[in-house]
Structure formats: structure tokens, C-alpha cells
Amino acid sequence: MVKADKKICLRCSGCVAVCPQSALKLTEHGIECDPDKCTKCGICVRFCPVGALKLED
Ligand code: SF4
Ligand code: SF4
Numbered sequence: 001m002v003k004a005d006k007k008i009c010l011r012c013s014g015c016v017a018v019c020p021q022s023a024l025k026l027t028e029h030g031i032e033c034d035p036d037k038c039t040k041c042g043i044c045v046r047f048c049p050v051g052a053l054k055l056e057d
Contacts (some may be wrong), residue, residue: 001038004031008052015044
């Protein structure tokens, strides 16, 4: 799954839009990842303009 650094994230929703699995959503707590949907493809990590996303187990 993917973790977003809340201190860096701009809440632009770009990662939500590019995820092919619809695994990300923007909530009041920031970007949240559904580990059952995420395939760890890394597309969102490469897309994020401020480097706020990290792949995790
Ligand atoms: S693309 Fe980056 S800055 Fe934009 S919402 Fe996602 S994690 Fe935050
Ligand atoms: S790593 Fe891939 S599947 Fe997982 S949240 Fe990012 S874009 Fe979606």
C-alpha cells in the first residue's frame, strides 16, 4: 500500500485520479490507500508533484 506524508501533501487529488485501481481517496485525514486494491505499481508515487507518497508493505 501507499502512505502519504500529511505535512507535505497539497491535497490536490492528482494521485487519486491517476491510480488505475481506484485505491486512493482524499478524506478529512488526507490521502488514504485501500491495501486490498493497491497493486504497488508506483504510478501515484511517481506522479505526486511534491513527493509525498511512499510505497509500504
Ligand atoms: S498527488 Fe501528492 S500532493 Fe497531490 S493529493 Fe496526492 S499525495 Fe497529496
Ligand atoms: S501504487 Fe499503484 S495501485 Fe497503489 S495506490 Fe498507487 S497508483 Fe494505486
